[in-house]
Amino acid sequence: MRIRAAALALVALLTVPAACTRKSAPAGAKTPAAAKTPVVPPPLRYEVRLGKVTFTHYCQTCHGESGAGDGFNAFNLDPHPRDLSDPQFQKKKSDAELADAIQRGGAGVGLSALMPPWGHTLSARQIDELVLYLRTLPALRKPST
């Protein structure tokens, strides 16, 4: 008799959490998915991906991961690195101007010399890819603000 009672209790114990999980699982599965969707950035084109690699390697230390000018080396720099994800700034500058600034550096375009010229380090194609990537930065910025 006692054995049977124990078995019943055991069965009850096992079924209760099972029932709970069955109920909660779909709901739980739904919410993170719904929350996630806007965060996932759109897949980048091949050239843009290459640009991103270049950005991460050479620019991120000062301009920061999102281009906001908050790289870990930025606090040393005066003037502060440019916020590249600023839509206003992006609107103002043409692709050629951006490429020129990368190529000749701050000093070359009459700005701070702390932005070095990359024309001897990066190929013209890499710079073009970089510009393409820079153009995607404002879009990436939105969800965080």
Add this chain to the structure above:
Amino acid sequence: MPLRRLFAISSVLFLLVLAISPAKNALRSYRSLQRQYRKLASSRAHSLKSAQGYEARPVAIQQIWLRDFENRVDRCTTCHLGVADPLMAGAPRPFDLHPGTPHTPGGFDRFGCTSCHGGQGLATTQPDAHGSSVDAGPPMTPPVFIEAGCGRCHLSDSVAGAPVLSRGRALIARAGCYACHAVRGQDAFRSEAPPLATLPLKTGGAWVKRWLKDPKSVDPNATMPNFHLTDQAIDELSHFLFAAQVPKELAGRIEAAAAEPPGSSANGKKLVSESRCITCHTVEGKGKGSAPELSKIASTASRGWLLAFLREPQAFNPRTAMPRYHFSETESRDVVAFLEDEFRDFDAPKDILEPLRVNQSLAENGRKLFRLYGCFSCHDPAGSGSEKFGPELDGIGDKRAQSLDFGRRTDLVRALPAWLAAKLESPRSFADGLKMPSYGFNADDSRAVTTALLALGAQGVPDRYRYAPPQKPALLPGGPVGSLIQSYRCLSCHQIGDRGADVSTAPLTYEGSKVKRDWLVDYLVLSYTLRPILEERMPVLRMPREDATQLADALESFYVDPSILADPFAGRPASDADPAEGQRLYVGLGCRGCHILGSSGGYYGPPLTEAGKRLKPGWTYAWLKGPQRWRADVRCPDYGLSDTDALRLAAYLETLVPVAPSAKPEKAARGVR
């Protein structure tokens, strides 16, 4: 039916049926695509003449014939007509311009299409060319694995511009796949796994059983995979391992060390932090290194073993990356005392280090299991003979899906990448009796490894297409200098030529041309932080001064680069090169953005406060003329300086000597955090 009517009907049918094939042929899809392309391109053309040129193009099969590249024929351009035409940038799919890569658009006539993308170049129908139909030729490589194509020709471990492939190759090497699987060019591979001879004196039966159950749960840095052993198999293997004969000499050392009096934990803490163990080891997950996790080391290894190991690691594992620290007897006792006090698994059972009492019959079964699972491949490679334990991996990238054994995995897509990914994720799920262990790769790792595997083609590409970066000769002297380099394991972090690991940013190949000898001696005796942002720092090896001098002399005389001038100023005093102008350049170029000089400057490059004491002017000059020549991915930009300017800067840096050569190490020694 009257004969004549039958004849008429059958003749007409005959005509109709015979006409089907020519009709089908006339309606092949590439023809209409080419007509569409003509229309699209001529509408996009900038001039009437070029539009007419497009209109006049005949409808015909296009092909790229690469006689010297495996006699490849790629007809992809029959439909993908705009791949090399800048006019077609952004056009709809089959007609769009190929994205720019190192080999495109300039290299179509050298590389074709299938060399990177796979698929069947000979085909002129989409399902067959893309390999999407069941019994078509080889399928295209899915875009996520596209770097597999790079790996067919680029044979080096690390391929610039192919990060996934490079990572995959590194993971394969680290996981020790080559120990069991033969791969062309990897015959010399040896796993770093330790020999197991001293195991009975190192640890206890409970620990070994835990480890065999799942190495990664014991140490997240473990390279040993999970063999999914049954409890009985674990038991038998443990008995086999504890039945091993410990070499007398080592056993003596361990026992003697165990008998030594305990040291001072406080001093040990200081020493550990100075020694920068976390350059290689992690402590509770902190640190970038991949050497064993230290936070529970005292519950892994006995005190005697730890002490003996610390004093001469290479005696225990000749392939270990661990350098020999020249701690004094007392100091090493202090270090171990600290480890015993702090780095202990307090949840572990008391008897975790109790040796196992060996049962001979279980041990005998264990010996069979040791062979059965190929444990010898990593732990005792000498005993494995020349035969590799697992099937060879050469050509796996060209395996056709039909020839793969999917076994029970009916859930998988019948394609090679899916098969490989599933093999890596749960190798035993295909059939019973499989032996391959699982490595716990995450999705990214698995993708990288799959990419590297897909790069292993059945045949090597022709020599003309094979590319390995030029081999940098590695000068490894024998004699006393060689044994110093060996015992300090310089190659665990530094590169010499192409040998050694890439942990340090300072390869030793031309170190003699780069730094001044006297500085180097001091640095070797008591190293300090050069680059504040790096976590991997030169450990304080407690090197005796005579060792340091000997090493510095050897570097000074052997490890030089002839293209670095010993004296860039051509015999004149450095001040002639106008260091004041150099200082102005230093400011004008914005060097301070990255380099610390005195009390200000960026936090990125190495500090230049005492550049004059450290660096040889010839090196400074050579570096300024093109940093990327010395380290391809260095972030220091190439300013395109003229010779004069570079010389001026070098002269300026030569003037930077520390005012008061005070002891820096206190500030730098941050060691374990």
Add this chain to the structure above:
Amino acid sequence: MADWLRGSAVYRSIVRHGTADTNRNRSLVIFENLFLHVHPVKVREKTLRFSHTYWLGGVTLVSSLVLIATGILLMFYYHPSVPQAYRDMKELNYVVDNGLFLRNLHRWAAHLMVFGAFLHMLRVFYHRAYRPPRQFNWVVGIILLILTLFLSYTGYLLPWDQLAFWGVSVGTNMAKEAPLVGEGIRFLLLGGNVVSENALLRFYVLHCVVLPVALLLFLSVHIWRIRKDGGVQGPPSDVDDPRPEESA
């Protein structure tokens, strides 16, 4: 137009009789034509019935004609050398206009010919058409059957794909088991000990020259004998049919 054509000297030098509207001209059609000449001018009406022969010999013959025509065309694009042979299959498939159709036609016609020859043999057996005076033609038929099998088998290797290679490997290994001569035959057939480029060339020559010539030779004998032995032979109830006269 048609009348003018028929009236021209050239047409009349080729077709030496008038339109087939009289029995004389109909006879002339048979007399004057090399290829129709194997037929008698008149045939027994009974032999035209489907159940008489099921047209199985005819089906086999037509398949062989289709095979010869398509085979010659395929030879234009085929190189019997090792990587190229397989690639030529792909070329037929993807580049050559109607190439795949011809290859398919060749393949299915080959199967039909083997199948048709088997059925034809069975039909002849059950109709007891092997009886004298047809016993010789029966033997010729058996030879033709074997030739057909060999033709089909040698052609099997030519695409040089996995199916071909292993089919032939398995087949030649069966031949190896013959006592005394087996090894030798296999060595001769393959031009070596393994299926290699030599084997491909040998199979090619056998398939395209030696066996077709032999087949045509025996086929001529076979068809000529049918005529000489009194036309096609039907089911056993016809056993006692009279021997037809050659001409009415």
Add this chain to the structure above:
Amino acid sequence: MSEESERSPNPGAPGTSRRDFLTQIGGGACAVAGVGSLVVTLDYLKPKVLFEPPTVFRAGSAVDYPEGTVRFNREQRAYVIGGGGGVFALSAVCTHLGCITRYLSDEKAIACPCHGSRFDLEGNVVHGPAPRPLPWLEVTADAAGNLVVDSSIIIPHGKVTRA
């Protein structure tokens, strides 16, 4: 089909025209099928892709061809010659019967081994059975002086390319 109609074809019988019509349809269809097969066969025999060496080849840089340099390109059967203040290319195929000529460096002449024709370095016939001079091939040079020869285009004699 009855026995009588076969023996005495009767032009006035009602079945005749229909039978002729059927015969014509059958015969016509066969004829169309025959002619069509012939056309399709001819189309089949026409190769759709070619595996021939390209007629355009790179001949190095103009600086490699000082006055009097003669280089023979075996695969393209052409000489690339520095002369006349620039570079030009000559076909190496003898205009007589198509043998491949040889350049005799000590005599500064091009000779055909088959029937003894001789040409000077501009391709003109010096003597021998050759009826015409060796044709000149188109040479183009880009800004950097890299030469490209197209052996499928024949240009008039004397049109030297200057880099």
Add this chain to the structure above:
Amino acid sequence: MSPSPELHVVESTDPLAVPRRVALVRPDTRPTVRRGDERYVMTFPHLIVREVILFQAVVIALSLAAIVFDAPLEGIANPIETPNPAKAPWYFLGLQELLHYFPPIVAGVLLPGLVVLLLAVIPYARINLTAGPLWASGGKRTALALAAVTAALFALFAVFGCWPIAVPTLLTAAAMFAARGGARGGRLRRALAQVTLPEWIMTWFVVIATLLTVIGTFFRGPGWAFVWPWSGAI
């Protein structure tokens, strides 16, 4: 053949032949006796047009097959990678199936050689020429011999485990016994009763050959193991 063969006198049984004729024939020649007014037709167009239609029909059928089904083409031959199963062309699969049961010398050489030889001698064997129904001559001895041969053959094939031959052997023998005395039975049995011994043997052979070929083609998977055709392992 003996130089002076014995002559038999045979009466023509044809009731239409008036007056009755007597023909002298040798036992190995078939009497061809005119049976009366056979209907003859002109070869052209009757036979020729039929032949053309036959040609067209075969070409139409083949063309349709060629359009609908592509000839198989697998990967390029790879001497290292044996597909599993490695199969010969379909007309050899019966042989390959035999190889599965018998030693190679028997299955690869002896049996096929024997079959070809038997086929070739068919028209020269007396039993084929006389061609009487199997049970024509009473038959106790025939029945005994038949049972003995069947038992022997069945035992032989059963020893080798070759059921695709052993079972049809039994079935054929059963059919043969069923034909015994069938002259008074239904239509089927009457027809069976007319079947001669060579025809029984040929039928037996055809059934076996077909069965072996079908098994080899459709029922053999990796390792020449028996599989169902719909399991997708062929």
